[in-house]
Amino acid sequence: MNEAVAAPSWRLAPMSTCAAILIAALTACGGGSGGGGIAFPPAAPAPAPNPPAPAPAPVAAGTRATVALLETTDLHFNVRSYDYFKLAEDKSYGYERTATLINAARKEFANTMLFDNGDTIQGTALADYEALVSRIPCTQPLSIYKVMNATGYDVGTLGNHEFNYGLDFLNQVLGGGLDVEGVDGTKKCAGPAFPMVLANVQSVKSGKPLIAPYTIVTRQFTATGPDGKTVTVPLKVGVIGFTTPGILNWDKRFLEGKVRTEGAVESAAKYVPELRAKGADIVVALQHGGLDASPYSPTMESPGLYLSKVPGIDALMMGHQHGTFPDRGAKPGYTQAGVDNTAGTVNGVPAVMASSWGKALGLIKLELVHDGKAWSVDKSKTFVEARSTQTGKDGAGKAIYVDADPSVAPLIETQHQAAITYVKTPIGSTDFRMNTYFADVGDPGAIQIVNQAQADYVKAYIQGNLPQYASLPVLSVSAPFKSGYEGGRDYTDVAVGNLAIFNAADLYLYPNTVYAVKVTGAEIKSWLEAAAKRFRRIDPAATADQQLISTFPGYNFDMFTTPDVQYEIDVTQAEGSRIKNLTYLGAAIDAAKEFVIATNNYRATSGASFIPALDGRATIYASPDANRDVLIEYIKARKTITRTANGAARSWRFTRVTTAGNVVFTSGQGQLSAATDAGLTNISLLSADDGSGKGRSVYKVDLSQ
Ligand code: MN
Ligand code: MG
Numbered sequence: 001m002n003e004a005v006a007a008p009s010w011r012l013a014p015m016s017t018c019a020a021i022l023i024a025a026l027t028a029c030g031g032g033s034g035g036g037g038i039a040f041p042p043a044a045p046a047p048a049p050n051p052p053a054p055a056p057a058p059v060a061a062g063t064r065a066t067v068a069l070l071e072t073t074d075l076h077f078n079v080r081s082y083d084y085f086k087l088a089e090d091k092s093y094g095y096e097r098t099a100t101l102i103n104a105a106r107k108e109f110a111n112t113m114l115f116d117n118g119d120t121i122q123g124t125a126l127a128d129y130e131a132l133v134s135r136i137p138c139t140q141p142l143s144i145y146k147v148m149n150a151t152g153y154d155v156g157t158l159g160n161h162e163f164n165y166g167l168d169f170l171n172q173v174l175g176g177g178l179d180v181e182g183v184d185g186t187k188k189c190a191g192p193a194f195p196m197v198l199a200n201v202q203s204v205k206s207g208k209p210l211i212a213p214y215t216i217v218t219r220q221f222t223a224t225g226p227d228g229k230t231v232t233v234p235l236k237v238g239v240i241g242f243t244t245p246g247i248l249n250w251d252k253r254f255l256e257g258k259v260r261t262e263g264a265v266e267s268a269a270k271y272v273p274e275l276r277a278k279g280a281d282i283v284v285a286l287q288h289g290g291l292d293a294s295p296y297s298p299t300m301e302s303p304g305l306y307l308s309k310v311p312g313i314d315a316l317m318m319g320h321q322h323g324t325f326p327d328r329g330a331k332p333g334y335t336q337a338g339v340d341n342t343a344g345t346v347n348g349v350p351a352v353m354a355s356s357w358g359k360a361l362g363l364i365k366l367e368l369v370h371d372g373k374a375w376s377v378d379k380s381k382t383f384v385e386a387r388s389t390q391t392g393k394d395g396a397g398k399a400i401y402v403d404a405d406p407s408v409a410p411l412i413e414t415q416h417q418a419a420i421t422y423v424k425t426p427i428g429s430t431d432f433r434m435n436t437y438f439a440d441v442g443d444p445g446a447i448q449i450v451n452q453a454q455a456d457y458v459k460a461y462i463q464g465n466l467p468q469y470a471s472l473p474v475l476s477v478s479a480p481f482k483s484g485y486e487g488g489r490d491y492t493d494v495a496v497g498n499l500a501i502f503n504a505a506d507l508y509l510y511p512n513t514v515y516a517v518k519v520t521g522a523e524i525k526s527w528l529e530a531a532a533k534r535f536r537r538i539d540p541a542a543t544a545d546q547q548l549i550s551t552f553p554g555y556n557f558d559m560f561t562t563p564d565v566q567y568e569i570d571v572t573q574a575e576g577s578r579i580k581n582l583t584y585l586g587a588a589i590d591a592a593k594e595f596v597i598a599t600n601n602y603r604a605t606s607g608a609s610f611i612p613a614l615d616g617r618a619t620i621y622a623s624p625d626a627n628r629d630v631l632i633e634y635i636k637a638r639k640t641i642t643r644t645a646n647g648a649a650r651s652w653r654f655t656r657v658t659t660a661g662n663v664v665f666t667s668g669q670g671q672l673s674a675a676t677d678a679g680l681t682n683i684s685l686l687s688a689d690d691g692s693g694k695g696r697s698v699y700k701v702d703l704s705q
Contacts, residue, residue, distance in 0.1 A: 059233050061372030062226030066381075067235070068109035069284060071354050071362030072098055072116050073319030074159065076123025077144045078357040079412055081404060084125035084423050085505030085628070091401045093357035095144070097389040099151055099405035101361040105387075109365070111221040111235075114152065117319040118159025118243060118288035120144055121173060123357075125501065126412075126419040131165040133422050138189035142173045143412040145192045150411060153194040154217050157241025157286035158201075159320060160624060166254040179206040181258045197241040197286065200267040202260050210259055213271050214240035216280050223370075235368070235375065238280025240271055242307070243288045244320060245299040250624040252465065263298025264289065268310040275312070281375040282314040282366065290321035290353060291346065293336040305338055308346040314377055315350050315364045322356035324386045344384025352384050360386045426498040428635040432643035434494040434507065437671040439480035440534065440549060440557065441701050442654075443678035445647040446492045448561035450508055451476035452646060453634030454598035454627060455562075458516045461621055462596065469518065469596055469620060473584070475560060476598035477527070481509040483554030488668040488695030499635055508628040510555075512600035517618035522591035523611045525579050528567060528652075530610040531558040532578040538571045538703070543661040545686075548701060558603070558610070560651035565589075570655035571663075571703070580655055596620065600627055648679070658704040662686065666696040681705065 072095070081094030091097070106112050121127060121142055130136040130143060141149060148156075162170055171178040175191025180203040199213035217237045225231045245261035264287060275283050285307060292302040304318050318325060323333045326344035338347040344364070345351060352362035367381035389401050409416070434446040455476035462469050482492045494503045519527070533552040548571065560567075567582040582589045599607075601622065607614030635641060664686055668674075675683040682705035687698040 059223075059370045059372070059375075060226050060231075061370060063223050063231065063233060063370040064378075065111060065221050065223035065233060065235065065368045065370075065375075066109065067111045067113065067221060067282075067366050067368060068105055069315050069317075069362075069364040069366065070102060070105055070112055070114045071317045071319075071352055071364075072102075072114075072358065073288075073317065073354050073362065074119040074322055074356035075116070075144060075358050076119055076161070076356065077121060077127035077142075078124055079126065079144055079147050080409060080416060081401075082416070083505075084419060085502045087420065087423070087502055092390070092399065093359050094404065095147060095358040096404035096408035097402050098358035098361055099147070099408050100402045101387050101389060102151060103405060105361065105363060111219075113154045113217070113219065113237060113284075115239065115284065115286055115317055116148065116153055116156035117286050117317050117354075118157045118241075119161040119319065119356075120148075120156070120159065121170075122161040122164045124419070125423045126415060129419040129422045130415065131169055134418065135169075136173070138172055138187065141190040141192065143415045145173065147408050147411050149193040150407070153192070154219075154237075155194060155215060155239040155241075155284075155286070156192060156196050157288055158196065158198045158211070158243050159288040160244045160247045160250060162243075163247045163251040163254060164624075166251075167258060174211065178210060179203055179208070180210060181205045195239075197239055198243055199240050199271050200242045200245070200262040200264055201247070202262065204258055204260055213267070214238060214275055216275065216278060223368075233370070236279050236281045238272075238275035238278075238283040239286060240268065240275065240283065241286040241288070242267060242303075244301045246301055246624075249465065261299070263296075263300075264303045264307045265296060265310060266298060268307055268313070272310055272312040282368070282377065283312055284315045284317065285313045286317045288320050290318050290323055291325070291334050291336055291339060304346055304351065305336060308338070308349040308351065313349055315366065316346060316352075317362060317364075318351055318353040319356075321353065323353050324355045324360060324388075325351060325353040326384055326386065343382075345382075348379075350382050350384050352386055354386050355388070358389070360388045362386055423501040426500055427504075427632060428499045428639045428641055429497060430494065430499055430641040430646075431496065432641075432647055433496050433674065433677065434492065434641075434647060435671075435674050436480040436483055436492040436554075437667045437674045438678060438680055438683060440483060440554065440665060440667075441675075441683060442650055442652070442680055443675065444559070444561040444650050445643065445678050446494070446507055447478050447480060447559060448649050449634070449641060449646045450478040450627065450631055451561045451598075453631040454478065454514055456634060457514055457623070457625070457630045458596060458598040458621065461623065462516070466620065472518070472594050472596045473564075474516075474596045474598065475562065475565060477531075477558040477560055477603075478599075479531075479555050479557045479559065481555045482506075483557070484667060484696065485554065486694075487692075488666075488697070491668055491671075499641065501632055504628050504632045504635070508631050510600070510602070510627075512602055512627045514621075514623040514625055514627050514630055515599055515601045515604035515619055516621040516623075517597050517599060517604050517614065518594055518620045519597055519611065519613065519618055520591060521582075521584070521589040521593045521595065523613065523618075524589065524595060524597070525582055525591075526611045527558065527597075527614075528569075528579045528582070529576050531556065532569045532571075533575050535569065535571045535578075537574060538657075538659065538663055540572055540657050540659045542659070545662045545664050546659075548663050548665045556610075558599070561649045562651055563649055565651045567652050568655040569652055570657075572655070572657055654701075654703050656704055662700050663703055664698050664700050666690050666692075666698055669695050669697045671697070672699070675699075 242264035290302040354362035
């Protein structure tokens with residue numbers, strides 16, 4: 001707190017009083033530093049500035065109202081069902097389809113409210129375009145807010161990704177009003193036409209919440225009186241927001257010394273009673289976080305199990321984990337104690353998590369009953385659902401989705417086209433064709449650059465933020481994500497010449513994020529043994545053709561691509577005994593020595609079949625940055641990508657063995673030159689067409705070379 005310095009007298013008010021003023025009289029609390037430092041965007045509806053509120057209209061005892069609380073979360077700027085990396089439609093996500101579900105819910109229920117749970121302004125090329133490339137002018141709302149404004153939202157909160165472009169940008173796109181160091185909060189801009197709330201992030205400068213911690217929205221709802229007649233009743237809905245304290249790590253460069261965070265439970269314990277005291281009939285918590293059974297800590301990312309136990313919360317909107325809750329399928333994702341996947345409750349509190357990217361709409365239906373004095377929730381009538389935009393599958397097993405709301409796309413068409421132009425712009429160039437046609441047999445040409453980018457990123461983060469690991473070597477693994485599973489064209493293949501942003505999606509297919517794990521030399525060997533399951537066991541004495549590649553997925557064939565690490569894979573040996581002569585800096589790897597390995601969230605948290613510690617325990621840094629974005633930044637920084645520097649470092653080769661028969665594998669038709677270009681002299685074409693009808697040739701690898 002900064003009360004030690006000379007401050008306007010209102011700053012000396014206890015936080016709770018100040019927060020109360022924030023709600024009742026926005027400018028009184030946030031505006032002291034110069035003109036209009038309010039926490040709400042200008043368009044936000046604000047209650048009357050003076051306390052004497054009108055007496056509530058009398059509601060007859062026995063009156064009932066059904067309210068559907070709708071949630072979007074983790075939209076990540078996916079307005080369109082469009083993949084800017086593939087330059088193609090993808091109907092499996094996109095707000096234009098969520099909007100169809102919203103329209104349907106509004107027809108279905110007389111009383112609805114719509115909330116957004118954050119991670120809204122970042123995640124697509126369009127987001128980057130409006131933030132970093134051609135910054136959206138102050139006079140225009142961000143495209144995602146523009147379409148949300150058109151739909152009409154009641155309240156939103158901020159996710160961790162709202163901080164990704166810094167506080168100045170956040171201030172602008174929220175409409176202005178942030179009273180925080182380095183930001184001109186007096187500047188008014190176009191923003192969301194609905195209030196934003198966030199209770200657990202404070203401005204260091206003001207000592208107050210960065211934006212309003214909560215709001216009370218008064219809505220007129222249709223209800224049924226005790227006589228069965230339809231009546232209109234006012235309902236005061238308190239809405240409070242929480243985000244992940246991890247923002248201070250993930251966006252340290254923007255936030256350090258400027259904001260501080262508080263645990264969601266601590267914030268809720270402080271503000272929920274205030275909301276109640278101010279007459280909120282029900283309280284909705286927007287938690288940009290999910291469920292995690294770890295013991296509570298004020299910095300945990302997903303404190304939903306604990307937040308749900310704070311008295312006075314009637315509905316919990318969740319997100320951040322990109323999960324679906326409730327999930328009434330055979331294998332629900334959330335099974336912690338206190339979680340009821342059938343009822344859709346967390347410790348008895350109705351709770352929903354609506355996936356991500358607009359793939360689902362969260363819905364909590366509450367039935368409220370009035371006893372003549374106050375509303376209460378009739379818990380026996382609560383219903384919770386995460387409604388998917390996928391409605392089923394067609395006869396061929398292909399997913400079917402709801403149609404897009406045709407009113408959404410035209411609102412942002414100009415910006416959408418500009419983003420497409422942007423992803424086509426070069427970020428650098430390559431002097432070699434980067435492909436995975438022969439990655440299984442030793443070409444590192446499309447993998448090394450991913451490893452280089454990951455290792456660089458993790459090294460820099462450790463140097464700046466994790467000094468306790470600064471003495472450990474940082475290595476990286478990646479895999480050929482596209483290696484022929486779908487056919488002879490299912491390979492990464494980036495041509496010589498300009499590299500555009502969308503090419504990065506070919507080099508890194510999945511929307512993973514970079515994770516760093518700490519493992520020993522012995523664990524590295526085990527990891528590589530697991531990856532070597534990519535190969536069948538070869539019998540050197542067999543005279544018939546032997547297939548080299550197993551059904552173990554190519555995207556799990558993790559490999560190093562650095563001169564520092566060298567090893568052999570002996571495919572004549574059984575699984576688990578194939579890694580030989582594993583060296584680090586030319587000497588046998590020390591089984592006890594610790595290393596940091598850059599990888600992805602998927603491997604770090606669900607890689608226990610590689611080594612047990614890849615169940616999350618080995619993670620030392622769970623970054624919020626996508627591997628693909630890290631790759632893009634790496635290419636941008638270097639401009640010219642060369643085979644010599646970025647595509648020729650082989651860490652592994654097959655242990656030499658003479659086989660009586662052919663060792664064969666399939667790859668794209670007519671691609672032998674890719675092997676030759678990579679310097680793989682032991683590959684030859686055996687058959688131009690493997691007969692599968694999928695564009696594959698059969699190649700032979702001479703293991704004796
Ligand atoms: Mn998210
Ligand atoms: Mg998040």
